[in-house]
Amino acid sequence: MGKRIYALNRDLHLYLGLFLSPFVLLFAVSVFYLVHVRAAEKSAPGLPRLVTGVPVKEELAQLTGLDQVRGLRPVLDHLGVQGEITFIRRIAKEHRLVIPVVVPGRETSVDLNLATGTASVTERRTGVVDAMIHLHKMPGPHNVAIRGNSAYMEYWRGLADVSAYGLLFLTLSGIYLWIGLRAERRVGIALLSLGAISFFGLVYAVSH
Amino acid sequence: MPSRIEYTFKIWNRKGHYYLGLYFLFFLWLFSFTGLLLNHGSWRFAEFWPNRKMSSTTSQIELPQAGTALDRARDAMRQLGISGEIEWTAAKPGSTLFEFRVNRPGHNFAVSLDPAQGRAVVEHTEINAWGVMRVLHAFTGVRAGDARNERDWIMTKLWAFSMDAVAAGMMLMIASGLYLWWGLRSKRVLGAIALALGSTVCGLLLAGVRWIS
Known part of the structure; x- marks a missing residue:
């Protein structure tokens, strides 16, 4: 029984590890960008595209949170703009809504005038580095109420979850496999202790 | 062999x-x-943000005049007894205050120094x-x-x-x-399938989110 569980765990560790390796590699590479990249390779915004006859209703300005995002989605579709709405800024006096929309590698700013039914759409490329950092940070802790309002963000959230849960499983199954190796126990315990001291020592020093 | x-x-x-x-x-x-x-x-x-603790303190300190902005901020932090990563904030137009933030996990200090009065106001936010x-x-x-x-x-x-x-x-x-x-010959085929599946899903995802655009 014990041998069968051990063998099953070893196979799961192997196959799940192989399946997850591209995701872990992607996250690992993006860490270097997150930690070290300073210069942005963002292009200058392009010329604004002016669109008239946009089907908008004044009530859109009164909505909040996800309701407002849902109300705006058909408008963005009409304008040919796709991606994650990062936030919505309302300029009440001018009956305007400013909506930044992001897909990794591209930012679009939609300036919507609810009174005149016009929109100014400005797009700019933000590049691969920004895309890497964006994906690593998303969905993130900000604007939780509306985050995940695009298909790609929901898709990404799912895969980031799979990577995180998968990695947690790999660590646990790895510990189980290591415990089975009597010859490696002493060195393993020493490294585990060293890792714990480094980790808790660093966390304590950084946060106190 | x-x-x-x-x-x-x-x-x-x-x-x-x-x-x-x-x-x-x-x-x-x-x-x-x-x-x-x-x-x-x-x-x-x-949740941590709704449970944050905030406090504000005002104290008199000797504001350093010479050196770079970083030197002056460090000197002020030493006098105020705070440590962390300095974050420069955008200066308010027309303001004579010397302002910056100090961050470390769990703590954020918004520091505002008034050189004319030698006064330091520190707003401290602590999270769980x-x-x-x-x-x-x-x-x-x-x-x-x-x-x-x-x-x-x-x-x-x-x-x-x-x-x-x-x-x-x-x-x-x-x-x-x-x-x-x-090195595990008997596992090569299934392993290759798992690796290919992971690579395909990952590649499709990246293409799907317009990474390569």
Whole structure:
């Protein structure tokens, strides 16, 4: 029984590890960008595209949170703009809504005038580095109420979850496999202790 | 018949796979778990912002006049007894105040110095352990596209180094894992299917989110 569980765990560790390796590699590479990249390779915004006859209703300005995002989605579709709405800024006096929309590698700013039914759409490329950092940070802790309002963000959230849960499983199954190796126990315990001291020592020093 | 070098490499590759995993275990748990927390901001049990503690103190200090902005900020921080990563904020138009933030996981200090009156106002925000964990996930002290802020605190540098080390360790573990798998002839076909499936899903995702656009 014990041998069968051990063998099953070893196979799961192997196959799940192989399946997850591209995701872990992607996250690992993006860490270097997150930690070290300073210069942005963002292009200058392009010329604004002016669109008239946009089907908008004044009530859109009164909505909040996800309701407002849902109300705006058909408008963005009409304008040919796709991606994650990062936030919505309302300029009440001018009956305007400013909506930044992001897909990794591209930012679009939609300036919507609810009174005149016009929109100014400005797009700019933000590049691969920004895309890497964006994906690593998303969905993130900000604007939780509306985050995940695009298909790609929901898709990404799912895969980031799979990577995180998968990695947690790999660590646990790895510990189980290591415990089975009597010859490696002493060195393993020493490294585990060293890792714990480094980790808790660093966390304590950084946060106190 | 494998050569002696190949045999030694095989042994140490295997050992290295275990050793790296064991050494980085707590870091991996932190980054995986906080990855989940960042992915699910609506999880109530891990709320930290509504439970934050805020306080404000005013004190008289000797404001340094000479040196760079960083030198002056460090001098003021020493007098105020605070430490952390300095974050420069946008100066308010027409203001004579010398303002900056000091961040470290769990604590944020908004410092406002009035050189004319020698007065320092410090607004302190403290968050709970869930918040500390989330901040640790991306505590780098710098941001892409923000040339003004540098990593200026030794602990931020150390933490950023540890993030690099974990990422490099993960890459080494992937490489050693691939080598270990390739040595298992009976597992090659199923392993290749798992690897191809993972690569395809990952590739489709990247194409799907217009990475390559």
